[in-house]
Every structure is written in C-alpha cells, then in structure tokens.
Amino acid sequence: MKDFDVILVGTGSGMNIVSAMMERDPDLRVAVIDKDDPGGICLTRGCIPSKLLLYPAEVARTVREAGQFGIEAPLKAVHFEQVMERMRKLIGRDIEQIRHGLSHAPNLTYYHAAAEFVGPYTMRVGSETVKAPMIFLCTGSRPLVPAIKGLDRAGYHTSDTVLGLKKLPAAVGIIGGGYIAAEYGHFFASMGSCVTILGRQPQFLPREDPEIADLARSEMSKHMTILTNTQVVEVEHSLLGGKTIIGVDRTTGEKFQVPVDELLVATGRASNADLLHPERSGILVDQHGWIGTDEHLETAAPGIWAFGDALGRHMFKHVANYESVVVYKNAVKKRSVAVDYRAVPHAVFTHPEIASVGMREGEAVQAHGKDRLLLGRARFEDTAKGEAMAARGLVKVVAGMEEENILGAHIVGPQASVLIQEIVTLMYAGGSASAIKDGMHIHPALSEVVERAVASLMPVDQYYHMLSHERGEHHHDH
Numbered sequence: 001m002k003d004f005d006v007i008l009v010g011t012g013s014g015m016n017i018v019s020a021m022m023e024r025d026p027d028l029r030v031a032v033i034d035k036d037d038p039g040g041i042c043l044t045r046g047c048i049p050s051k052l053l054l055y056p057a058e059v060a061r062t063v064r065e066a067g068q069f070g071i072e073a074p075l076k077a078v079h080f081e082q083v084m085e086r087m088r089k090l091i092g093r094d095i096e097q098i099r100h101g102l103s104h105a106p107n108l109t110y111y112h113a114a115a116e117f118v119g120p121y122t123m124r125v126g127s128e129t130v131k132a133p134m135i136f137l138c139t140g141s142r143p144l145v146p147a148i149k150g151l152d153r154a155g156y157h158t159s160d161t162v163l164g165l166k167k168l169p170a171a172v173g174i175i176g177g178g179y180i181a182a183e184y185g186h187f188f189a190s191m192g193s194c195v196t197i198l199g200r201q202p203q204f205l206p207r208e209d210p211e212i213a214d215l216a217r218s219e220m221s222k223h224m225t226i227l228t229n230t231q232v233v234e235v236e237h238s239l240l241g242g243k244t245i246i247g248v249d250r251t252t253g254e255k256f257q258v259p260v261d262e263l264l265v266a267t268g269r270a271s272n273a274d275l276l277h278p279e280r281s282g283i284l285v286d287q288h289g290w291i292g293t294d295e296h297l298e299t300a301a302p303g304i305w306a307f308g309d310a311l312g313r314h315m316f317k318h319v320a321n322y323e324s325v326v327v328y329k330n331a332v333k334k335r336s337v338a339v340d341y342r343a344v345p346h347a348v349f350t351h352p353e354i355a356s357v358g359m360r361e362g363e364a365v366q367a368h369g370k371d372r373l374l375l376g377r378a379r380f381e382d383t384a385k386g387e388a389m390a391a392r393g394l395v396k397v398v399a400g401m402e403e404e405n406i407l408g409a410h411i412v413g414p415q416a417s418v419l420i421q422e423i424v425t426l427m428y429a430g431g432s433a434s435a436i437k438d439g440m441h442i443h444p445a446l447s448e449v450v451e452r453a454v455a456s457l458m459p460v461d462q463y464y465h466m467l468s469h470e471r472g473e474h475h476h477d478h
Contacts, residue, residue, distance in 0.1 A: 002109075004031045007123065007132040009115050009276070011098065012040020013308050013320035014138030017328045022108070024332070029107055031130050033123070035114040035275075038098040041140045041309065042317040043091065045160050050183055052087040054349045057190035061223075061351050068390055078191050080168035087163065117280040120301065134303050134331060137283075137291060138320070139276060141269040141309035148175075154237035156263040159184075169193055169262035173245045175232050176266035177204050179348050182216075184264055185224050186350040195224035196258050198247055200267075202229050205348065209360040209410040211377075215394050216412045219352050235263065271312060288312060295338040296330045297323055305331055314344045343427035347417035352393055355420035358408030358427060364398045365460075368407075374399040375463040378452035380413040384444030389414060391446075395453035397423070397433075404433040404457065409450075419450055433457060 006021060008014045011034040022028055037044045056078075066073040102110040113126040122131045143158035145151070157165070159180050172188045174181045177199020189195045203210060204217040204226050217226055227247070233255075234246040245258040271289035278285060282301040284292040290312030293299050297307050305327045308320035319341075329335040348354040364373055380386035380393030393413015399406050409423040426435055433454050441451040458466070 001122075002031070002128060002130045004029045004109070004130060004132040005134065007031045007033065007130060007135045008138065009033045009123075009136070010040065010138035010140055010308070010310075011038040011102070012042060012138050012140060013317070013324040014136045015040075015098075016321060016324040017136060017332070018108075020328055021332055022105070027107065029109075031109045031111065031125075031132065032102055033111040033113065033115045033125050033130075035112070037095050038102055038110075038112075039095050040138070040317075040320075042320075043094055043098075045163055047317055048094075049087050049091050049163050050159075050187075051349060052090060053083060053187050054183060056083045057187045058351060060190045061186075078168075080191055081166060083191070084163075084165060114275060116275065116277045117283075120281050121303070122281070135281075135305070136327065136331075137273075137276070137278075137299070137304065137306040137310055138308045138324075139272045139291075139306075139310045141312070141315060142272055143265065144268040144270040145265050146175075146267050148232055149234040150237065151235045151263075151265070154235040154243045154263065156235070156265050158265050162264055165262070169260070171260045172196070172262050172264065173198065173243070173258055173260035174264045174266055175245070176268070177201055177206065177226075177228060178266065178268070179205070179207075179346075180266035181264075182220070182348055182350045182354075184266065185226075186220065189223040190351070196245075196260065197224060197226045198230045198232055198245065198258070199226070199228045200231060200250075204228050205354070208348075208354060208356060209396055210362075211396055212354060212356070212394065212410045212412045215392070216348075216350065216352065216354055219392060219412075220350060223351070269309065269312075269315060271310070273310060286312070296336065297327050297339055298330065303331075314341060314346075316344070316346050319344055343424055345420055345424045347420070349417065352391070352413050353416035354412045355416035356408070356410045357420055357424050358406070359398055360408060360410065361396075361398055364407050368400060370460045372401045373407075373460050374401055374404065374457040375460055376453045376455070376457035377463070377467075378449050378456060380446070380449050383446070383448045383452065385446045386413070386449060388444070389446075393449070395419070395449050397453045397457060399433055399454075399457050401459070405431040406433055406454075407431075409453075411450075413446075413449070415446055419446060422447065422450055 005028050008018050063073050063075045111125045115123045115125040118124045171194040174197045181197050185195045185197050203213050205213040229250040231248045231250050236244040273289050273291050284300045291306040291310045293306050298305050307323035309315045326337050326339050329337045345357040376397040378395050380391040391414050396410045398408040436454040441447050
C-alpha cells in the first residue's frame with residue numbers, strides 16, 4: 001500500500017488543481033493516474049487536434065469561395081496527408097512535454113495505467129495499491145457506439161480513431177447529427193470528400209436553437225448531404241473494403257442505401273466511471289453511469305471530487321477548467337462555492353460557425369413563460385461588414401421582459417465563436433441588455449450584428465409576426 005496526500009485520476013483539467021496544490025505545498029505527495037496519453041481528451045483526441053484540422057478546412061473553403069469577390073484562386077491540391085501529419089506532430093509534441101513533466105516532477109508519482117477502486121479511498125493501479133484522503137476524478141468520457149447490425153464487421157471510426165487516417169476517403173458517412181458529426185462533416189467536405197451525415201433526430205444539431213440549426217443546415221448542405229429523422233439499421237461490408245449504410249427514413253419508413261469508403265460514428269459520449277467501480281468507495285452514479293456530485297462538486301464520499309466530462313453535464317474543456325477552479329476553492333481553500341452553469345458557452349467550428357450561450361427560446365418559455373420574454377434577431381447580411389463578406393448568418397437573443405436581462409444568445413455565421421463572447425461576459429456581469437444597447441460598437445464591424453439583435457428585442461408574439469412577414473407569409477398585409 002502506498003499512501004499519498006492526493007490522488008488525481010485523469011490528466012486533463014484536474015492538472016490545474018494538482019499544479020496549484022504542489023505550488024502551494026512542495027512537499028505534497030501526489031499520485032497522478034491516467035490509462036491514456038497524458039493531456040486529457042481535449043488535447044489528445046478532442047478539441048485541439050480537431051481544430052488543427054478545421055483551420056485548414058476553413059482556408060480551403062475560403063479559397064473555393066473567393067470567386068464571388070472577383071478573386072480567381074484555383075485550389076490546386078489539398079494534401080490530406082500533410083494536414084493530418086501536421087496535426088499529429090503538434091499534438092505529439094505537447095503530449096510528450098506533459099509526459100516528461102509528470103515523469104520528472106518531485107513528489108509526484110505518475111501511473112500510466114488504468115485505476116479502479118478496491119475500497120474507500122483506496123485504488124488499485126497496475127500491480128500497486130494506492131490510498132489518499134483526497135481524490136479528484138477527472139475521468140472524461142468515451143465515444144458511445146450504438147448497436148447496429150454489421151457495424152463491427154464493416155469497421156468504423158470514432159473521434160478517437162479518425163485522427164489516425166492517412167488517406168482522404170472519397171466518400172465518408174457520418175452516423176450522428178450533433179457537434180462532432182457537424183465539425184468532421186465540414187472537415188472532410190472541405191478536404192474534398194463526398195460527405196453524408198445521417199442524424200436520428202428530426203433536427204440537425206438538436207441542441208441548438210431551431211432557427212440557428214435550420215440556417216446552419218441550409219448553408220452546410222451546399223457542401224454535403226445532411227439527412228435527419230434517419231435510423232441506420234445495418235452496415236454492409238464489401239469485399240473491396242467499402243461499406244454500404246442501410247438507413248430508414250423514420251417519417252416515411254422507406255429504406256435507402258449510402259455507399260461510403262469510411263464510416264465515422266458520432267452518436268454521443270458515454271461515461272468512463274464504470275471502469276473505476278466507484279461504488280466500492282461510496283460514490284453514487286446516475287442511471288447513465290455519470291458520477292453524481294453536490295453543487296460544490298463533491299461526491300457522496302467526502303473528500304472525493306469529480307468534474308469535467310465525468311459528470312456528463314456540459315462536456316466542454318472550458319467548463320472542466322471552470323469546474324476545476326470551483327473544486328480547488330472548495331477542496332483546498334475550504335470555501336463553499338456552488339457551481340454556476342447559467343452562462344455556459346459553446347461553439348461548433350463548422351462553415352458557418354455556430355455559437356451559443358444560456359437558454360434557448362424553448363427552455364426560456366418553459367422556465368419563465370412566453371409572456372415574460374423578449375426575443376431579438378439580426379441577420380449578418382443586413383450589416384455593412386456582413387454584406388462585404390457575402391455572409392449569411394443570424395444572431396438571436398432571448399431576454400427577460402422586466403429587466404431586459406439576457407437569458408441566452410445564439411449565433412450562426414462567420415466568427416460566431418468570437419462574437420458570442422460579448423454576451424457571455426455581459427451575462428456574468430449582470431446581464432442587462434442596456435449595456436450592449438448603450439455601448440458603442442465599431443462601424444463597420446461584425447459586432448454590429450450583436451448590437452442590432454439586442455436593439456431589436458420585442459415580445460414573442462410580435463417577433464413571430466415580424467418573422468412571418470420577413471418570410472413572405474403575409475403578402476396581403478403590405
């Protein structure tokens with residue numbers, strides 16, 4: 001048995017806490033355990049490698065679309081192997097730096113192995129047993145693969161394995177209609193693949209506001225095929241190495257086939273907690289296996305804390321980083337800080353980009369009632385900069401009627417991930433729409449589209465009356 005002061009499982013955002021604790025107390029005895037490459041999902045096979053691929057995709061798309069501005073820029077070639085190799089080289093360098101740091105830190109024992117609880121506050125890792133009064137579980141998640149007939153035999157990729165591709169597939173099928181499907185669809189289509197996305201839900205990007213998702217689908221469908229309401233029932237493997245996806249339209253019941261060279265399964269994430277056997281240490285999990293905590297992120301076992309993907313709440317790196325700060329304040333500084341998710345932002349790095357924070361319209365209606373809400377919207381193409389960029393896009397804002405406090409905002413269009421930050425910061429600072437209305441916005445900059453959306457806030461019924469006019473549903477009223 002080896003005794004430690006602190007055990008950390010997972011080398012993602014949990015390293016923020018361990019680093020701060022060791023700086024504070026250099027004599028602290030720490031065990032860091034990770035069965036995977038160090039750095040966490042974000043670095044090793046999530047947000048960072050995918051963004052290293054998506055930026056070249058954006059450059060390729062920009063070159064292809066340059067003709068509309070009177071610029072002739074033929075795209076001579078996309079060297080897929082170079083794009084992938086650059087990503088792997090940069091990620092590999094960062095992983096090795098972290099591995100070196102973990103292996104050479106004084107008073108830190110690094111275990112590159114799987115861990116499981118064998119009793120309260122006690123874990124088996126490899127051939128050793130380790131114990132600590134304080135344990136941080138930052139165990140991440142893994143791809144959720146549905147049971148589809150023939151899938152295993154035909155072969156498939158997940159977001160974990162697709163980064164290993166060496167050759168650009170001529171045709172790619174993506175099962176799933178969420179963020180990962182959308183981003184990899186954009187990547188492969190921009191590289192030159194023929195892409196088909198097959199989503200089970202009626203709405204592409206089901207977690208986005210419907211107006212935003214509809215416009216995103218409309219724009220992205222110019223470069224790929226996006227199917228919704230689709231059930232994939234079988235995948236057949238051909239002798240030449242290709243695959244045929246057999247799907248059913250859930251609306252009509254009709255069967256159809258999609259031949260592809262490579263298949264990516266992007267149907268969600270599953271908990272890794274089962275690998276830990278958390279029940280052996282008194283830790284509770286929910287029906288889907290996600291680790292349960294209180295509002296301070298402490299599990300049912302005092303002194304054991306969990307955060308990041310392990311909770312199954314908001315699976316974004318910036319949320320895990322935020323949660324690591326909350327845990328540090330509570331576990332180490334003995335404060336009582338409750339986690340606050342009222343303004344969790346995210347972005348989908350597609351073409352066009354999508355970004356969102358806070359409540360969607362439907363959620364706000366449920367929470368506050370339609371009569372106590374204001375909605376506002378503005379189109380990118382109605383601003384000077386948007387017109388200059390030939391941009392199609394939309395900003396939609398949801399606010400409370402009494403104080404005009406912003407409850408949520410949703411953007412689809414160029415630089416959405418940057419434009420959303422003005423609203424994110426405002427929501428943390430109090431959230432009154434007047435701050436955006438009264439503040440100057442540079443003209444002509446894209447940020448004017450946010451200003452206009454907020455300035456247009458109106459009651460919900462009025463909003464939809466305006467929308468029906470905009471869509472030409474009431475020509476006789478003119």
